[in-house]
Amino acid sequence: MSRSPVIETRGLTKHFGSHRTRVEAVRGLDLSIGAGELVALLGPNGAGKSTTLRMLTTLTPPSSGTARVAGHDVLADPDAVRRAIGYVGQGNGAGHQQRGRDELVSQGRAHGLSRARARERADELVADLDLAAVVDRPTIGSSGGQRRRLDIAMGLVHAPDVLFLDEPSTGLDPQNRAHLQDLVRRLHAERACTVVLTTHYLEEADALAERVVVVDHGRIVADDTATALKSALGDLLVLRLADPAAAARAATRAERLRGRQGQPPSVTVEDREVRVRVAHGREAVAGLVAALAADGDAVGSLEVSGPTLDDVFLALTGRRLREDGPGSERSEETAA
Numbered sequence: 001m002s003r004s005p006v007i008e009t010r011g012l013t014k015h016f017g018s019h020r021t022r023v024e025a026v027r028g029l030d031l032s033i034g035a036g037e038l039v040a041l042l043g044p045n046g047a048g049k050s051t052t053l054r055m056l057t058t059l060t061p062p063s064s065g066t067a068r069v070a071g072h073d074v075l076a077d078p079d080a081v082r083r084a085i086g087y088v089g090q091g092n093g094a095g096h097q098q099r100g101r102d103e104l105v106s107q108g109r110a111h112g113l114s115r116a117r118a119r120e121r122a123d124e125l126v127a128d129l130d131l132a133a134v135v136d137r138p139t140i141g142s143s144g145g146q147r148r149r150l151d152i153a154m155g156l157v158h159a160p161d162v163l164f165l166d167e168p169s170t171g172l173d174p175q176n177r178a179h180l181q182d183l184v185r186r187l188h189a190e191r192a193c194t195v196v197l198t199t200h201y202l203e204e205a206d207a208l209a210e211r212v213v214v215v216d217h218g219r220i221v222a223d224d225t226a227t228a229l230k231s232a233l234g235d236l237l238v239l240r241l242a243d244p245a246a247a248a249r250a251a252t253r254a255e256r257l258r259g260r261q262g263q264p265p266s267v268t269v270e271d272r273e274v275r276v277r278v279a280h281g282r283e284a285v286a287g288l289v290a291a292l293a294a295d296g297d298a299v300g301s302l303e304v305s306g307p308t309l310d311d312v313f314l315a316l317t318g319r320r321l322r323e324d325g326p327g328s329e330r331s332e333e334t335a336a
């Protein structure tokens with residue numbers, strides 16, 4: 001990667017509690033994120049995503065290891081790190097009885113802006129994040145999506161180079177989640193800032209991030225673009241044959257398939273069904289079906305599906321991400 005790292009961790013570790021009740025939240029993270037990247041930390045509940053973000057934003061000290069953000073060590077120079085970053089946590093930062101505009105101005109003042117500049121900055125953010133309808137009344141009357149946009153505006157008051165978003169769309173309905181993703185994409189493109197967000201929504205990581213860092217049990221289990229992670233896993237072919245003997249013959253043939261880089265497939269047979277996971281399987285399937293037909297083994301039915309990030313997670317950890325996380329079930333809007 002040509003971009004110089006703006007976030008760099010080495011052996012970053014965090015544990016909570018005493019030795020009896022010890023929780024290893026983050027276990028030796030080595031991470032390098034370049035300036036201007038949009039990265040999603042994806043993992044189930046309790047994987048260590050928030051704790052990682054809290055260490056990178058100086059909110060909690062590492063137990064061991066190092067982390068540098070925007071050129072500053074989080075332990076040695078936390079003030080410099082804080083000046084360079086914006087952080088939007090999981091809870092609503094905006095006070096419910098306050099008017100959103102006042103919150104933005106106060107936040108600007110807290111970051112050292114003059115009153116006039118803080119007001120100007122609030123106006124810019126109100127326009128940019130489409131907040132005009134909500135900022136001049138107490139935030140308690142705003143919907144979950146509006147509050148989340150206000151939270152992001154608060155994180156952007158001092159025009160940081162690096163923006164951290166902890167589960168920005170959790171609790172939003174699918175439409176508000178899509179709006180929020182558009183906003184993050186646009187902010188990233190227009191401001192050329194580095195964005196690091198956590199999510200347990202697979203679709204969000206897939207659709208939004210240039211790079212997906214999959215975290216499980218405090219460790220990085222994969223780190224690549226969503227496309228590369230999926231194509232390394234390959235397509236799934238499910239073939240149903242006339243009987244178990246035909247299925248066994250089809251499995252033998254399928255084992256000879258190779259992905260573009262020559263990787264062998266993974267083949268399982270159960271009764272009449274053969275499941276084949278192979279890179280670029282959709283390109284190979286026609287040849288496989290034709291070869292089986294030539295042997296006298298007609299394929300009764302065939303399904304071809306591309307891999308999802310959930311499949312990637314399953315292949316890496318033996319578990320489905322959805323089983324752990326609230327996933328799509330937790331989608332209610334938190335409008336007051």
Ligand SMILES: Nc1ncnc2c1ncn2[C@@H]1O[C@H](COP(=O)(O)OP(=O)(O)OP(=O)(O)O)[C@@H](O)[C@H]1O
Pocket residue numbers: 016017023024025043044045046047048049050051052200
């Ligand atoms: N202050 C704390 N004291 C004790 N244990 C903690 C504390 N904060 C986090 N943990 C534990 O550390 C582990 C990692 O938690 P963390 O919140 O970082 O996970 P996460 O991936 O962000 O999950 P979620 O998606 O639920 O936010 C969990 O087992 C959690 O219970």
